[in-house]
Amino acid sequence: MDSVLVIGGTRFIGRHAVTEFRDHDYDVTVFNRGNHDVPDGVRHVEGDRTNDSALERAREETEPDVVVDCVAYQPKDVRAATEIFRDCEAYVYVSSGSAYGEEVIPKREDETPLHDCTPEQARDDSPESYGPRKAEGDRAVFEAAERGVRATSIRPPVVYGPYDYTERFDYWIDRVLNHDRLVVPYTHLRHLVYAGDVASALRVVAEAGEAGEAYNVADHTLPVLTEWVDLLAEEVGEDVEVVEAGERELAAGDLSPADFPLYRDYPHVLDTSKLEALGWEATPHEETVPATVEEHRESDRTGRENGPAREAEERVLDVLSTF
Incomplete structure (x- = not known):
């Protein structure tokens, strides 16, 4: 061909x-x-x-x-x-x-x-x-x-990855680049x-x-959302505190878990062995995350419209700081 x-x-x-x-x-x-x-x-x-x-x-x-x-x-x-x-x-x-x-x-x-x-x-x-x-x-x-x-x-x-016009992943890159304390909803494997x-x-x-x-077709491993944030923070060289929150805590900011990009309320896992049997291999995150972050920096995407406003997130953080 x-x-x-x-x-x-x-x-x-x-x-x-x-x-x-x-x-x-x-x-x-x-x-x-x-x-x-x-x-x-x-x-x-x-x-x-x-x-x-x-x-x-x-x-x-x-x-x-x-x-x-x-x-x-x-x-x-x-x-x-x-x-x-x-x-x-x-x-x-x-x-x-x-x-x-x-x-x-x-x-x-x-x-x-x-x-x-x-x-x-x-x-x-x-x-x-x-x-x-x-x-x-x-x-x-x-x-x-x-x-x-x-x-x-x-x-x-x-x-x-690079050129992602949906900006779902961009939301988390932007958060990591601009804030040192982030709210992440409790979520399942996705x-x-x-x-x-x-x-x-x-x-x-x-x-x-x-x-x-x-x-x-899917990644070889399945980081949970908090681990994705950690991978991004490590790549950009930022010290980011991840604060997990459930429905009760999120309600303080009039938020729900579903308001956050990439949240899922039930694990979503695909078996890729059939594709791998054809000789296909997934690229390790050590390569995919740097390439994705690099292109994000060069773009004008922020993904902010895909998730909660920072003000709502800060209200949740204020509530969690009292616990």
Whole structure:
């Protein structure tokens, strides 16, 4: 395989995917609406991925061996793409760990049930229907494989790393850089994954994955939120006191645990052994954290709108200081 078409390749996961495939000597083309710049040396085809004619034009102009689909947010998008690119050597859909419909530890691709998806949810674009829509996209991949399409999917949890426009991880970097005492809610294990590792998973699955299969992709280890803060503090060279708080303490600032980015009230753990069997490896935190912090410093992102205002956090800290 020599060429890849990345559908949506200029913001976050797609941006890392472009780098990954270029680093492995693929000819890379990005297909998007033209709202963001394409790297030098990368071919660009402009169009709306929800327009089937535009996708067909991209196929005719580029004749890709591999198609990486980073921005299929509704099941109909996956069904259209798997039909349009049915003759490609590999189609890889970026699904999500949110596709799983049961809270079990760990979540395994061939065991853990997926969310159901109603027709109304399939047409929706709200956060509440995200998991069901991703699950239905997976089922579209499975159906395509039954028709002979070499279609696969990957399921990442929350993704962090350079260029993260969601700014969920940026919130914690910004807090560590600017304050020496932080409130962190009591939380359970939540698997994260480095964006570069999602990109390498896309390539590995395209090259070695089995049609009709889904592959979890996540970090090799699972720091709890307090440990993530410690890792960030160590990287930036700051002495940060982490103060854990429960619902009662947070109420002093009119806050709840869910107000904090990356909080989860039940462990979310993905088994990645299926992907690792293809030769994929996760990047250690000793490399992912410095790269993420360095790019954050160069950006103008703060993530502050994703979490509590500092004033509310300080009210909680004042209450905890009296205990």
